[in-house]
Amino acid sequence: MIALVDLFSLAAIGAGVFFFFAGTVGLLRFPDSLTRLHALAKADNLGLGLVALGLLPRADTALAALKLIVIWALVLLSGASTAQLIGRALRRGRK
Amino acid sequence: MSPGAPTPSKALAARLALFFGLWLMIAGWTAKDLPVGLVTAAGAVWISLWLLPPGDASLRTAPLAALVLRFLRGSIFAGFDVARRALAPRLDLNPGFVACPLTLPPGESRNAFCLYQSLQPGTLPTGAESGVLQVHALDMSQPVAANLAADEALFKQATGHE
Amino acid sequence: MNEPLLAAAGLIILTVAIGLIRILRGPDDVDRLMAVQLLGTGGIAALLLTAYATGVPGVDDVALGLALLAAFATMAFVNLLETDDDETELGETEP
Numbered sequence: 349m350i351a352l353v354d355l356f357s358l359a360a361i362g363a364g365v366f367f368f369f370a371g372t373v374g375l376l377r378f379p380d381s382l383t384r385l386h387a388l389a390k391a392d393n394l395g396l397g398l399v400a401l402g403l404l405p406r407a408d409t410a411l412a413a414l415k416l417i418v419i420w421a422l423v424l425l426s427g428a429s430t431a432q433l434i435g436r437a438l439r440r441g442r443k
Numbered sequence: 444m445s446p447g448a449p450t451p452s453k454a455l456a457a458r459l460a461l462f463f464g465l466w467l468m469i470a471g472w473t474a475k476d477l478p479v480g481l482v483t484a485a486g487a488v489w490i491s492l493w494l495l496p497p498g499d500a501s502l503r504t505a506p507l508a509a510l511v512l513r514f515l516r517g518s519i520f521a522g523f524d525v526a527r528r529a530l531a532p533r534l535d536l537n538p539g540f541v542a543c544p545l546t547l548p549p550g551e552s553r554n555a556f557c558l559y560q561s562l563q564p565g566t567l568p569t570g571a572e573s574g575v576l577q578v579h580a581l582d583m584s585q586p587v588a589a590n591l592a593a594d595e596a597l598f599k600q601a602t603g604h605e
Numbered sequence: 606m607n608e609p610l611l612a613a614a615g616l617i618i619l620t621v622a623i624g625l626i627r628i629l630r631g632p633d634d635v636d637r638l639m640a641v642q643l644l645g646t647g648g649i650a651a652l653l654l655t656a657y658a659t660g661v662p663g664v665d666d667v668a669l670g671l672a673l674l675a676a677f678a679t680m681a682f683v684n685l686l687e688t689d690d691d692e693t694e695l696g697e698t699e700p
Contacts, residue, residue, distance in 0.1 A: 361613045361654070368617050368647055370526035372624040375643060377529055381635050382579050383538050384627075386567055387525050388639050392646045393562065394522030399613070399650045403657050414468050415665055416653065419672045423646055426676035428561045430642070433683040434635055435569035435579055439540070441686070469666070 353405045360402030367395035381438055389431035393424050454497045455488065462487040495551070506601040513597065514559055521564040528581065540569075541587045543576045547595060556598050560591060610658035614651040621647030638682055645675050 374387025400420040407413040462484035470476055528535045547553040549571070557568040557576070565581040580587045624647075627640035649668045656664035 358609055361610070364650065365613050365616050365620070367522050367526060368650065369620045370522075370529050371643060372620045374525055374529035375624050375627055375639060377534060379534070379536065380538070381633060381639075382567070382569075383536055383581060384636065384639055386565070386579075386581050387529055388643055389561060389567065390518070390521040390525045390564075391529070392643055394519060395617075396646055396650045397518075399617075399653060403653060406657050411468050411472065412665070414464070415669060418465065418468060419649065419653065419665075419669050422669075422672040423649060423675060424562070425558070426672070426679075427642070427646065428558045430676055430679035430683070432557060432561050432568055432570065433679065434638070435567050437683050437686045438635060439569045439577060439579070469669070 357402040357406060360398045364395045364398030364402065367391045367398065371395060382435060385431050385435055385438075389427055393427050396420055396423055458488045458491055459484055462491075503601055503603060506597065510559075510597055510601040513594075514562070517563040521562060524564040524581075536581060537583045538579065538581055539583045541578045541580050541583070543578050543588050543591045545571060545574055545576050545595065547599065552598075552602055555602075556595060559598065560594060563590075563594065566591065607658040610654045614654035614658070617647045617651050617654070634682075635686075638679060642675070642679060645671060649675075 368391070371387050371391030374391060375384050378384045378387055397420050400416040403416055404413055407416060463480060466480040466483050470480060545553065545556075547556055553571070557571075560578070561567050565585055566587055567579045569577050569579050571577070576591075578587060578591065621644045624640050624643045628637045631637060649671050652664055652668040652671065655661075656668065
């Protein structure tokens with residue numbers, strides 16, 4: 349028998365895997381660098397967020413849970429800012 | 444944001460609590476290590492004041508909570524949006540640049556808003572020139588500029604820029 | 606329920622590894638960089654899943670380190686692009 353918490357973890361982590369898959373498909377299928385940047389910035393950040401969410405109830409201490417959230421926030425921050433930097437470089441290069 | 448202005452003690456305490464919390468997260472809770480953590484956190488506050496002086500934003504709890512909820516909802520929707528466009532049998536894309544005039548002054552608040560915006564569905568800011576933000580959009584048929592203006596209004600409410 | 610976590614970690618690594626096809630295809634270095642970024646985020650997710658599945662201490666700290674360092678490669682790369690470009694408007698780049 350699977351406990352409700354495990355079911356939640358499995359659902360969130362499964363959804364996370366799906367978004368990593370979608371990000372990869374976007375990276376391979378989208379026609380130009382700028383659209384690929386969208387796929388990268390949004391899909392895999394959500395993927396990691398869902399994986400972290402799925403692991404949250406499995407954390408032993410509040411500090412371990414905080415670590416999951418901090419890791420996600422760091423990746424979110426660096427992913428979003430580097431996407432803008434790359435986007436700006438691409439736009440300027442195009443002119 | 445004049446450099447000589449005294450730093451509000453509330454902002455200092457918030458930063459100290461943040462860094463001490465991060466230290467606890469890495470090092471774990473052991474009584475004899477706590478003084479080391481406090482010293483480390485104080486050092487981190489000192490460096491952070493040097494790298495990122497307190498800005499002109501004054502956060503308001505209720506609009507900020509609304510903004511965070513909107514951000515989370517928007518970033519989940521953004522992930523679904525990208526996934527749908529990527530996995531559709533025929534790519535559903537109509538990309539292009541939209542010029543959006545910004546009313547936020549340049550600085551940390553504007554940077555934070557651009558970060559926020561880059562995780563919303565279909566938009567990616569690519570830098571601003573003379574107050575006009577160049578946003579790359581996945582789908583030009585969406586009301587990109589209108590959505591951005593609405594987001595900016597909410598953002599200004601939450602950060603006290605009015 | 607540690608096996609599903611490890612399986613998810615494997616799936617994520619497999620997915621982002623497929624994304625590395627972008628490195629072969631290019632066409633620009635920016636596209637290759639994006640594939641590496643996707644590998645970085647996927648790696649963090651896989652490390653977190655492995656940490657919780659195996660209970661080996663310290664694995665989640667490795668994920669934290671990766672998350673901290675994630676932005677640096679991209680920033681160095683974009684700086685290089687901007688210095689190549691004469692019409693850059695960034696104050697801190699060399700003339």
